Amino acid sequence: MSAEGGRMRMRVVLICVLLVSLAAFGQTFRGTILGTVTDASGAVVSGAKVTVRNVGTGLERSTQTSPDGSYSLPELPIGTYTVTATQSGFQTSVTKNVVVDVAAPRRVDATLKAGQVSTTVEVSGEELPQVETTIDTLGTTFTAQQAKDLPLNGRDFQKMIFLTPGVSGSPDQITDSPGSYGIFSMNGARGRSNNYLLDGTDMNDGYRNDPAINEAGVFGTPATVLPVDAVQELQIVSNFMPEYGRNAGATVNIVSKAGTNTLHGSAIEYFRNSALDARNYFNPSTTPKAQFHNNQFGGSLGGPIKKDKTFFYLNYEGQRERVGVVTLGCVPDPAQIAADEASIVAGGGVVNPVTSALLGNHAWPAPNLAGSTSDDTSCGGSNVSVISPSSNRLDSMLAKLDHNFSPRNLLTGRYFFGDSSQSFPLALTASGGQLPGFNTFTPTRVQLVSLSDVWTVSPTQVNELRYGWNRFAEDFLPEDRAFHPSSIGLNLGTGVPDQGLPIILVGDFAQLGATSGDPRGRVDTNNQLLDNFSWKINKHDVKFGFEYRRTTIKQYFNKYFRGKLTFDTLTDFLTGTLDNSFGSTFQYSGNTRRHTAENNYGFYLQDGFRVSPRLMVNYGFRWDYFGVVSEKNNLFSNATTANPATGEFVLTQVGQPGLSKLYEPDYNNFSPRVSVAWDISGQGKTVLRAGWGLFFDAFSQDMFLGHLPYPPYYDPGPAYNPVGPAQIIPAVNTGGTIVSGQAVFDTAGCGQLECDIFTFDRHIRTPYMENYNLNLQHQLASRVMLQVGYVGSQGHHLFRFRDLSQPDQATITADDLSCACADSYGVPRVFDFPNGSFYIMQEESTASSNYNALQTSLRVNGWRGVTSIVNYTWSHSQDTASDGDDFENNAAQPNDSTRPHLEYGNSNFDVRNRFTWVFGYELPSVGSSRLRNGWGFSSTLTLQSGQPFQMNYNFEDDFSGSGEGDDRPDVVGPIVYHKRDPGNFIELSSFAIPCTVNVSVASGTAADCVPGTRHFGNERRTSLIGPEFRQWDLAIYKNTAITERLSMQLRAEFFNVLNHPNFANPFLPIFVADPGVNGFAINGNREVGVGGFQLGATGDVGIGNPFLGGGGPRGIQLAAKFTF
Secondary structure, eight states: OOHHHHHHHHHHHHHHHHHHHOOOOOOOSSEEEEEEEEETTSOBOTTOEEEEEETTTOOEEEEEOOTTSEEEEEEEOSEEEEEEEEOTTBOEEEEEEEEEOTTOEEEOOEEEOBSOTTOEEEEEGGGSOOSOOSOOOEEEEEEHHHHHHSOOGGGOGGGGGGGSTTEESOTTOOSSOTTOTTOOEETTOOTTOOEEEETTEEOEETTTTEESTTOBSSTTSBSSOOOGGGEEEEEEEESOOTTOOSOSSOEEEEEEOOOOSSOEEEEEEEEEEGGGSOOOTTSOTTSOOOOEEEEEEEEEEEEEEETTTEEEEEEEEEEEEEEEEEEEEOOOOHHHHHHHHHHHHHTTOOOOHHHHHHHHHSOOOOOOSTTOOOOSSOOSSOOEEEEEEEEEEEEEEEEEEEEEEETTEEEEEEEEEEEEEEEEOSOSSTTSOOSTTOOEEEEEEEEEEEEEEEEEEETTEEEEEEEEEEEEEEEEEETTTTOOGGGGTOBOOOOOSSOOOOEEEETTSOOBSSOTTOSEEEEEEEEEEEEEEEEEETTEEEEEEEEEEEEEEEEEEOTTTTOEEEESSHHHHHHTBOOOSTTTSEEEESOOOEEEEEEEEEEEEEEEEEEETTEEEEEEEEEEEEOOOEETTOOOEEEEEEETTTTEEEEEETTSTTOSSSSOOOOOOEEEEEEEEEESSSSSSEEEEEEEEEEEOOOOTHHHHOOOSOTTSOOOOTTSOSOSSSOOEEEEOOSSBOOTTSBSOEEOOTTTSOOOEEEEOTTOOOOEEEEEEEEEEEEEETTEEEEEEEEEEEEEEEEEEEETTOOOHHHHHHHHHHHTOTTOOOOOOOEEOTTOOSOEEEEEEEEEEEEEEEEEEEEEEEETTEEEEEEEEEEEEEESOSOSSOSSTTSSSOSSTTOGGGGOEEOTTOOSEEEEEEEEEEOOOOTTOTTTSSEEEEEEEEEEOOOEEOOBOTTSOOSSSSSOSOOOOEEOSOOOBOTTOGGGSEEGGGEEOSSOBOGGGOOSSGGGBOTTOOOOOOOOTTOEEOOOEEEEEEEEEEEEESSSSOEEEEEEEEESTTOOOOBOOOOSOOBTTOHHHHOEEEETTEEEEOSEEOOOOBHHHHTTOTTTSTTOSOEEEEEEEEEO
């Protein structure tokens, strides 16, 4: 070994020893008071004693100023403090009402005047500078008062997140993750790149990287709710220091309330129903009004167990929601059913007893839209407006205990428990569950535990040890699970519990049966251990740390285990004649239970260096190791051993020769970060700030357990490839007709119905964002601050997947010409797989992104009763993929997998213009009249431009010849929008199927294509812009003192005050080119669409959270609060 090599190894060893010895990791949920003590001449005062005292709990901490006159007191519980500075020969300086916010340094400088120590000079903390001269984080902090005063529909804390500069994704829309309530992007990061913390510990669901509390149960309806009245402070930040890790987007830092020396409590009741609400835009007056009843109630109690020593806080909130979900659909006319039955009998046929009994048990509702009817296959539109009764029963509880062992040792413990049962339609289109009786029933339970111990080692050294545990358990079950098909003679040959009706598709009529993904469920558990060490060394505020996190998931996913039955016409249904074409009638079976685990480690070291009184530099680095996800029984599989001669691979189960783990670990996750804050004038009024850093993103385990690239078949993933024991395999129908008591399905194997394969790039990299910003803060007045800045980011090695089996354009064209048919093509055989495979998807880290924004914010903090936050953001986010899962078609998978770079375009969450305004005002008191005094109001206003989407075919036909099924069309004319007309939002004549057509045989299918002309459509990904979003919410309240300590508040809250119609961005695919359904016209030798595309839902329904989601019709909520 060379001397240089030996020295390099020694350096590595020393660095590792240093990092292991640093017992700490950030994610603090406390704050810091720091500053400089000077005398009247401006000279620093070293050795001065600085003491801070928490007004509410009596907690005291003291330190001494360094030789440069500076001091720092980290890890202080958030709250209001009194800061006292003393030194012999000087008068005592006392600064009162110093508010400490979460994860933010509060600068309190003191000027000592010569004189007796017994003489006190008081300063109000409200007069301290409002600008941030210490760090360069970007974001917003909301106080407990703001959380209580704002009109928050559904009392959901996440709605405050959308009032932050840099946040995009309407509160009415899911940008990339179904099952996520209020998912958002910040500064160009993906929607699942955010880190949620409750009291400094992990509040994330490791399955999707969504918040475990307030995560959706059925689609967009939250399963548990963190009580708003339990929130002491909510902070949304990005561009954070190395102490924060795990994700590359925003950190949402929530601090729960705590007890104080004063006994305090509250009781609340919020009430809302449809009598006070406006009609949904798609709920016409000719149909029954959708019913909605929502009660949210609860209370809190906090106070001392032992004064200045031990404190408790309890909070409970319950919700009882009943709602009728309105959707439009197409159902058979009873007259048509009767006519078809008569025709069958007249022709000598027999009405099938099984389907006849099924109609008796699960009949379609009767048409109720005027002038509508149906034929044997469709309605030519919608002929029924249905209301699906839905419900949500939810209970959430939080308990917190704080104990001061001594002024040097503070212990905090917190427990959250949330429990709910929901019944809602999971799918709002023909993919399932839209008719009454076919809801998805979802029981959910969420638990979180946090323990934190802060030890003041010395006046300049503080250590915090923290442990967190959370558990998220949820099942998705069909509402009709008590019904067993065998009771009507339908033999599906399965003993799967919680079964219910299979999926039944008849022509183009609304589906019978719950969504294909029921039943399924999972239990996610997260254990977290971390430690922080803060050390004040003269001009340096050093902090270093360590974290360990283990995430485990237990899942079953019985998609299509109930089976799928397809009938081409109503007559076929009545005779029991099944459609046995590819992918029409089948059932899956096998072992879907998986137990996965992941171990992550993180280390960091950072320093805040005050170069001069006017210049602060923060710098440091972080290293993360995101462990390889493993399965307890080695049921993962991947591609191995390439054969250069044939281009073939072998699908190998983990643990078998050649595959010890699913993929190789990435040890290169080093993330340096640096920022500066320059006080330009030296008066703390104008600050120029800049920052740069790398931020790595943790894996979400749904990439292994729940990929959703193709809705017609089983959801493939490395956990469910057709290899190993108890494979997930399909069965098909071979008899053609349903016979009472006779098994419908025969075992097929992958040769008769595709068994997709999902692989992982063996050398996949950890995604990361490169963030940078330059901003200026200026204090216009004592309580008014303006911030203007540029914010940018670039994403590297972002997740996406693509089809390794897809033929390229040359192959498609050659095969098309050689066989002279429009529905046959050659697929390269790249896998040595005995049963064959059609789709071979590979998850890889090859996507990239960029984001550029102008962000402005004007804040008024308590000026004459006025609180105001005005934010405006212009931004543009572009990428080659917007997610690692294709929840929206082409969000993760390219249109052409052989040319993924062509996907570069607007991000799914791109929003060019966004304006938000938070405004509150408390009217001044006039005399002693109870009636005239105590009035106030609070409001939020959101205006934003539309979000991108694209047209595609969603498996209606293989127009490109690639076999992918989710092709995009050609754009053959100017895009024409009618933004104020949801029934004709975009004219479809601008889009054509991507081929030259033989006009003499035009039928609206791929068979119309002239051989050799099929190609990938030229419509750019996310090139279309959806509807704008505009909403104004308002709360008016009246506070009344009942006794000296007891007060009452009556509130009226108005959501979407002006009843402005907001329409959901098309979430599920748009069938622009299914000419058999939508119609077509011939333009030259092209087949173009006719008419206009219709927007089908308001924002609240589009997210699956009617009435409580953003973008719904006007709603009015009444409330009463009692506090003491």
